[in-house]
Amino acid sequence: MVSLTTPVCDFGQEAVDFELPGVDGQLWTLDKAKGPNGLLIMFICNHCPYVKAIQARLVRDCEELKTLGVNSIAIMSNDPNEYVEDSFENMKAVAEKWAFPFPYVLDETQQVAKAYGAVCTPDFFGYNTQLKLQYRGRLDASRKEAAAENVRRDLFEAMKQVAQTGQGPLEQIPSMGCSIKWKV
Numbered sequence: 001m002v003s004l005t006t007p008v009c010d011f012g013q014e015a016v017d018f019e020l021p022g023v024d025g026q027l028w029t030l031d032k033a034k035g036p037n038g039l040l041i042m043f044i045c046n047h048c049p050y051v052k053a054i055q056a057r058l059v060r061d062c063e064e065l066k067t068l069g070v071n072s073i074a075i076m077s078n079d080p081n082e083y084v085e086d087s088f089e090n091m092k093a094v095a096e097k098w099a100f101p102f103p104y105v106l107d108e109t110q111q112v113a114k115a116y117g118a119v120c121t122p123d124f125f126g127y128n129t130q131l132k133l134q135y136r137g138r139l140d141a142s143r144k145e146a147a148a149e150n151v152r153r154d155l156f157e158a159m160k161q162v163a164q165t166g167q168g169p170l171e172q173i174p175s176m177g178c179s180i181k182w183k184v
Contacts, residue, residue: 003050004120005174009136015039015127016115020075020105023092028073028103034131037069037163040155042102043113043123043180045078046094047085049144050177051121055098057139057146058122061156063101068163070126072102077113078121078181086181113180120177126159126168134168135159138175 017030026032033039040062044051051058062072080087088106095104107113116125126135135158141147154173162168 003176004179005176006119006123006136007117008174009168009172010133011168013133015041015125015131015133016112018107018112018115020107020112022103022105023088023095024103026103028105030131033071033073033103034127035066035069035071037129038071038134038159039127039131040065040070040072040159041116041125041127042072042074043077043116043118043121044074045076045083045086045121045178046090047078047083048121048178050142053144053146054122054139054142057142059098059101061139061153064156065159065163066101068160070159070163074100074102074104075107075112075118076104077107077110077118079110079183081183082181110180110183118180120175120179122175122177124155124175126155126162128162128166128168130166134162134166135172136174137172143176
């Protein structure tokens with residue numbers, strides 16, 4: 001497992017369109033996923049300890065962001081041949097177990113992850129209502145274990161600001177996680 005950190009936010013970069021199958025049986029596009037005040041695109045997977053450590057917080061924050069008009073979508077781009085835990089069937093099980101309040105979709109060709117420049121799981125891309133990038137940072141201080149309950153909610157606070165002003169914070173701490181498992 002290679003641990004990586006995300007690059008700094010490229011403010012204003014436009015979101016790339018996609019059409020990906022969800023565990024809910026629907027095909028999801030950028031337009032279908034976005035909320036009236038923004039969109040959070042998350043590259044996650046099932047096996048990564050960094051993602052496992054934040055599942056409950058991710059669900060909580062995405063539920064709260066939805067009340068602010070910011071929708072979320074989670075994309076799984078790992079090669080499931082390398083990690084069976086990341087299979088589509090296991091994606092369905094994880095989404096059900098955690099009651100994901102967002103679509104969980106499969107990027108089987110890995111073209112979406114490449115188009116976004118995703119490097120790790122979790123990797124967060126926060127967009128404003130014009131689908132211009134405003135946040136590329138961490139959820140909070142969690143690593144392979146969840147941080148203390150009272151830590152600053154970096155992602156939530158940033159996306160709340162995006163929902164209210166259309167602009168993300170200038171100071172952002174990169175996300176850290178397992179490298180995306182690219183097909184060879």
